[in-house]
Structures are given as C-alpha cells and as structure tokens.
Amino acid sequence: MEFWSGAESLPIYGFLVRAAIVYLYIFLIVKIVGQRSMGSIDALDFIFGVVIGDILGEPLSDGSVPLTGPMVAAATIAGLHLSLCLIALKTPRFRRVIEDEPIILARNGVILHQQLKKVKITLESFMMDMRLNGASDLSEVDYAVLEMNGQISVIKKSAYDSATPNDLKQTTPNKGYPTVVIEDGHIIEANLKNLGTMDWLRELIHKEGYANPKEIFFMTIDEAGNVYVSPKQTTNQVKKGR
Structure with a gap:
C-alpha cells in the first residue's frame, strides 16, 4: 500500500x-x-x-x-x-x-472608453476582438459586450446582419441590446424599470400565452420591442425533447 x-x-x-x-x-x-x-x-x-x-x-x-x-x-x-x-x-x-454582470463596451458604434478603462482592456486589444468577431468597421456595431467569461460579443446593427436587409435597401429598426426581464421565473425589477411598469409586463406575459412569470424560464426584450420567451420545462417535456 x-x-x-x-x-x-x-x-x-x-x-x-x-x-x-x-x-x-x-x-x-x-x-x-x-x-x-x-x-x-x-x-x-x-x-x-x-x-x-x-x-x-x-x-x-x-x-x-x-x-x-x-x-x-x-x-x-x-x-x-x-x-x-x-x-x-x-x-x-x-x-x-459570484458571477460578473455583462459590461457594455461600445454602444451605437461609439466606444465607451471609461468602460474599457474600468475593465482594463486596451484599445488595441478591443479592436483585435472586434476583428475576430468580423466587426472591424465600428459603424456597423450596435453593441459590444464583455461577457462574464471574459470574451467580447458583438451585436451588429440590423442593416448589417447576415439576413442582409441592407442589400434589399430596407430600413429596419436597430434591435439593440436585449434586456433580461425574467430569469428562472423571477422578474428582474431593476431592468423592468427601464422598460415599463409591472402591469405592462403582466399584460405582455398574458399576450405571449403565459399565466404568470413562474411559467417562464427566460424572457428578454430588445430596443425594437421584440420579445423572446423560453418557457420552463417539466421533467416529462425534457424527456420527450420538447
């Protein structure tokens, strides 16, 4: 031994x-x-x-x-x-x-240099990440966000999305940065204050086909008003692949 x-x-x-x-x-x-x-x-x-x-x-x-x-x-x-x-x-x-919040580093194509200084990212490093994300032209960028894992994600303006509405000469509203409203059945009140009232949210939830927030696992609303909802799944639904 x-x-x-x-x-x-x-x-x-x-x-x-x-x-x-x-x-x-x-x-x-x-x-x-x-x-x-x-x-x-x-x-x-x-x-x-x-x-x-x-x-x-x-x-x-x-x-x-x-x-x-x-x-x-x-x-x-x-x-x-x-x-x-x-x-x-x-x-x-x-x-x-225990988890860091995402930090916005660029908004509407404008670099937020105070945020870069806060997270200790140099301009050269930021631009490298933009190029790696296929966003070397900052005028095409709607938001650049430092995620909790240290990587930078990029949300392009709608006119420059891969769906190419710009090629079709269509004017589309910018989606902007999606705001988390409900997470794991809990309403994020701090984010809701920037969007609307509690009554407005309840009406929106009913419109989406849910009785209350506890039926929703994840819900976001972007600046164009687009709503994304992912419902909570029961054990049987997960087993069936729903």
Whole structure:
C-alpha cells in the first residue's frame, strides 16, 4: 500500500497507480459537479480547476505524500463549488455576487472608453476582438459586450446582419441590446424599470400565452420591442425533447 500511504523511495509502479487513481478521481469529481462549456468558463470554475489541480498534483510529483489528505481536500473543494453553483441556480440575487454582470463596451458604434478603462482592456486589444468577431468597421456595431467569461460579443446593427436587409435597401429598426426581464421565473425589477411598469409586463406575459412569470424560464426584450420567451420545462417535456 505504499502507493497510497507514500514512501520516500516510491517505486515507478507506485506513481503509475497514483496517476490512474487521481485521473479517475478527477473524472468522477467533474461528472458530479456537472458538465460545463470550456468556452464559457467563469472565475469560479477557473479557481476550482486551479485549486483541484494543485491539490491532486502534489502526490503525483512527490511520492512521500499520502493520497488520503489531498483526496479529502479535493472532495471538500468540489462540494463547496457544487454548493455555490446550486445556490446560484436557485437564487438569482446570489448569482449576481459570484458571477460578473455583462459590461457594455461600445454602444451605437461609439466606444465607451471609461468602460474599457474600468475593465482594463486596451484599445488595441478591443479592436483585435472586434476583428475576430468580423466587426472591424465600428459603424456597423450596435453593441459590444464583455461577457462574464471574459470574451467580447458583438451585436451588429440590423442593416448589417447576415439576413442582409441592407442589400434589399430596407430600413429596419436597430434591435439593440436585449434586456433580461425574467430569469428562472423571477422578474428582474431593476431592468423592468427601464422598460415599463409591472402591469405592462403582466399584460405582455398574458399576450405571449403565459399565466404568470413562474411559467417562464427566460424572457428578454430588445430596443425594437421584440420579445423572446423560453418557457420552463417539466421533467416529462425534457424527456420527450420538447
């Protein structure tokens, strides 16, 4: 059992067994914590990955370190991480504490230099991201938004969308930045104040075919008045692929 308890002169096979155990253990932890998109990793996931890697990496390089302590510590960190994620899913206000809000960096083709300074992004780096998003001409940009994962997303003006209404010489209103009104059945009152009253929202919800906000998982309204609604799904609906 030297591969588990550790030894000053741990043989090669001990390191091989340790590597297999740690790999399977990390695989199990990741499966329990849940699948996340690597492209949308946030600060909390990054910290979790770094800490887990540091804790379980030491026994792989130092044969004298027993496996019990690092594996218990890794399980504790994973439990805390999973608990924070579950609390964030259930409590939108707590979600705002552990997840950064999207930050608008450009509006109507105008760069908000104070916002760039706030998030410590240079103009050169911002322009590089614009080019990578196919928006080198800022006059075509309606909004540029720094997302919670550190990437910049671009919303182009309607005239320059891939549907090419500009090619058809049509005048279309700019969609603008969609505002989240309902999230997981909860009304975002701070955002609603910029759009209308509670009575107006209730009337809109009824118009969309829902009795109350709790039936809606996600609802946004853009500056052109376009409404997007994603309803809550029951377990049976998810199984049926609805």
